[in-house]
Each structure stands twice: as structure tokens, then as C-alpha cells.
Amino acid sequence: MTKNSSNSKNPLHGLWALTNRDLKKWYKNPIILMLGIVQPIIWMSLLGKAMNLGSMFTNFSPTLPPNIPQEQIAQVMSELSKQAMTQIFGTADYFSYMAVGMMSFVVMFTAMFSGMSMVFDRRLGFLNKVLSTPVARGSILMAKILSAVIRALVQATIVLGIAYVLGLSVAANFTILNLLGVYAALFLISLGLSSIFILIAIRSTKQETQMAVVNLLNLPLMFASNALFPTSLMPEWLQMITKINPVTYATDATRQLILYTVDMHQLAIDFLFLGAFAVVFSTIGIVLSWRYLSK
């Protein structure tokens, strides 16, 4: 057998080739790449700038006894606003608050759509061809997850860059270590989420089903989390949901690392949850791919 001698014995062969194929389809398509950049800009500039929550206190004229001087009222209100925002949002600036939430949002979205390419590969016969080659079954799934994770991280970087340009107020003690922490958190959540959505797609031949699942889950995951609004102001039942929503932990971790002074204890809990989430679902994915990729 001549060809056996030329084949590498690396069990992961083909993993990068398949990952790269998915990535190429993405970065070689300028329209998709541009939409990926434009969408977060729209969200940040519309939502982040429109919902200027801090100015609620300063931009109205309260009816108060006339013996208090106007300047004093303005001063008190401004101080009040700062304190309320800092206590509830952790920062005086809502734009910064939601811009960081936006990073989780972009990562979540990219991960959710990662299952779609699995459905297309099955429908178009590409998956069958790959299955007839000696590529490890786990690699087929892992390549999908990996490409989704890389895409998600690149998109998140773009959001971070745009947010910085639009006026993100980064904490004074921000270091390169914090940045690495941000990527670690986003890596874990995208790994877990894309594993889930690729798993849903593993036997499916209908992109409609996949779309329906994504549509059903994206808003709940987004709003039942701290991505746009602090959970402390939510009703108790909703808080329960936010506590099992991985988006909450990813957002909290990134916010602590970018905006706040880091609370080591809370950060450890965030990473523990995200780590467990990622490990559990990616393992389930790889184990099930052995059973369910072929019929």
C-alpha cells in the first residue's frame, strides 16, 4: 500500500483543513465580513447611545422648593446619577456597560449560527464525502466548533475596537493580562454555545429547524442575562434564569476585566461556570459525533 506510507499518523489530520475551509468561506466573502462589523456598530450606536440612562437624572428640571439654588440641584442630581449608575451598573457610563455586553452578544450570535453550516454540509453531500475519508469523526465536529470560536473571537475583537473608538471607558488598572482574561472568557462561552448548536444540527437536514431554534433562543439568552441590563433590577424568577445563563457569566467576567476593579472571588466563579459549561458540552459533542455522524 503505497499511499499508507505517505499518510501522516497524526490522528488530528484534516482538523485544520476543515476548520480553514469554513473560515475561508467567511473571510473571503467581503459582504458577510462587513455585515459582521456593521451590525455591532448599529447596535452600539443606537442602543448604547440612545439609552443614555445616566442622563435621566441630569436632563430634567425637578420641581423642588424655590429656596434651593438651581446650581446646587444640578450638582446634587449629577452626583446622584453617578452614584446610582455606579451602584447598579458598576460604571457611570451606560455605553461602556452595554458595549461590553455587546461582545457577548456577538459571540453568542456567531456560535448560534454555526450549526447552519453543518446542515448545509449534510444537504450538499460534502459531509458524506468527508465521512468517506479517514478523517476522525471527532475532528469533523471539532473543526466546526473551532471555526465558530475563531470567528466569534474575531468579531468580538472588532466590537471591542469599535467600542473603544466610540468612547469605551476602560478601567484605569487595565493590563494585557485583563485582555487575555477577556479572550479566555469569550473562548469558553463560544466553545460551549457552538458545541450545543452544532449538536442540534448534527442529524438535521433542515435549515428551517435550525433557524427556528436560533430564533427561539437568541432573544431569551440575550435579555435573560446581564448583557444589556443589570440582573439586580430584574424580578426574582428572571434572576433565577440569568443565573444558569452562560451569557451572564461571560458578560460579568469581561465587564470585570475591562470596566471594573476585578473581584477575584466573583471572577473565579465566572470562569468556573464557563469552564464547566464549555468542557461538558464540547465533550458531549465529540462523544456523540462518533455515534451520530453516520447513519
Add this chain to the structure above:
Amino acid sequence: MNGDAIVVEGLTKVFNKNLVAVDHIDFTVKGGEIFGFLGPNGAGKTTTINMLITVLKPTEGKATVCNYDINKQSSEVRNCIGVVPQEYTADEDLKGLENILLCADLYGIPRDVSRKRAEELLALVELTKFKDKQVATYSGGMRRRLELACGLINRPHVFFLDEPTLGLDVQTRAATWNYIKLLKKEYAMTIFMTTHYLEEADMLCDRVAIIDRGKIIAIGTPNDLKESLGGDIMTLSILNSKLDVSDLIKKVPRVKEVKKQDGTYRIKVEDGEETAPTIIDAVRAEGHKVTRLSLTKPTLDEVYLEYTGRSIREEEESKEGFSSQRLAMRKARGQRARGFGH
């Protein structure tokens, strides 16, 4: 390659516990031959191929490919086969060469080797000029050739072709046959192909198995199969189509069988050239006027008709409609795929 390339024993696939797609089939493909799997739409051709290329698990039975068990040694089987599926599986967003190199990576072939092989294969299927063009710009025939090249990147011992000319026009189909013959000569492989084109099987295949409703109903060289019909086929019409002169024809020596279908007599005869005049004389002697006459040497068409009881043309009609519909759907899907940004 010596010995048998594929040995199949009692291979069976049942879908959803009640749909028997392949029903206890047995056959052997000798090393170095082109073996054709001929049958109508839904006969079980693709299901059989998918089991042999280890994409589908058999419900029952066993098979070996290159002497490796498809159930227990699937990874060895995968290493020694090349597959060209029915669909165009090359990635439209990638260039031709990129597609071949992607296939090479799936086999773990080192880049320096795969580059050399890719150039060689591209030259062979005459795509060198287009290797840096996106596959989306390729014509149907070019895409088929690219699929052939992709399937050969690991120098397979057994090459599986599932409907290699489906949806191609007549010229492109003939060109594809030439490529298949050329590749066979160049690489001395065993080729297992499915087709529902009879002329394709007749022209390309050393041996043919006719499969219908999951069962193999005939197997042999195209010539053997034709000869098994036992003679030439003569068709004849007389002026008074309501009259039945079958018995009269049957009395003529060397006539083996007479069937009347829609006013036309389908007569199986030995030595058609000599028997035909005798039949005409006999019919005329009774005062009937012969209005039409034809004599054909048996084709696989006739063999197919004989064994399945129906003409493959009738099936083809619906198949063509089906495949054009499928193509349209695929196109729509392709556009949506790009729209969603995966």
C-alpha cells in the same frame, strides 16, 4: 491489483425498520475491472455504495473492500478508496486547486506530495488553466472533472463513482467517459460505478449487475447479459391490428417467443437476419399486410426490460424531472447559505 477488490455477502440495509433499501445482495468485483451497478431510481444503488464506502452502517451482512472488512476496518477501507458522490461536493467558494488540496488534507497527505499530485491530476482532467478560479464559475462538466481529481488524490485502489454523468449533456457525458477510461488506464484501479444510463454501462463496464428494488436480478458482462436473452428482437406490425397472428408466427422455425403489445408483435428470434424473411412470408401467405418491421440486436435496454419487466426509459423520465428539481433546490440553498453567512 490481484484478487477480488470487493466481496459482498448478504449485504442488507433497512431504513426505519420497514423500508428495505438493499435486500441480501451478493456479488464480487474483481481487481482491475470496471463494475457497473445498473438500476432505476430508488433501486438501492446509492445505499449500496454508501455502505461500501463506510458512510452507512449495514443492517445485516458483510462486505470487504481491498480485503478490509467495512464494518470492522472502516478506517483501512477509507484509506484505500476514492469516492465521487452523486452531488457536486466541491466547495463553490474555494478555488479548484484549493478543493483538491483540501481533499488531500483529509487523507493526511503531506503538502509537498499533495501539491505534486494535484498538479498532475489537474493536468489529467484538463483543469490546469482553471485551477485558480473559484469553483462557482465552473461548468457542470468541469465540476465533474474536479470531483474525479479530488477522488483520486489518495491514489485509491478502488474508485467509487455514484452516477458520474447525472445531469450532464450528451457531449459532456461522452467526455466524462473518456476521462474515466483514461484515469483507469493511468492508475490501474478497480472502478465501481452506479448508473441508470444503459449505454453508459454498456460502453464502460466490464461487468454489470442489474439491481431492482434492492435485489440483484442479473449479473454478468454486458455481452453475456445480452446473449442470455437468447436471440435478436424483431418487432412487426400488420395492417389489421385487431387480429392476433401470434400463433401463426410461433409456428415459424427459430422463433422463440412472441408477445403482442399495443398492436405490435415483439418476437424473440435466433439468427434474426435469416428468420425475418421467413416470418414475413408466413404472415403474407395468410393474406396479412406487413406495415412495419424492425430487427434489433439485443442491447442492455432489452436486458433490462427482460429482467425488470419495464423499460428504464419510463423511469428516466421521472428521474430527469427529479434531478432538475433537485438542482434548482440546490441552487436556492446555495444562495441562502451565502446569505446566512456561515
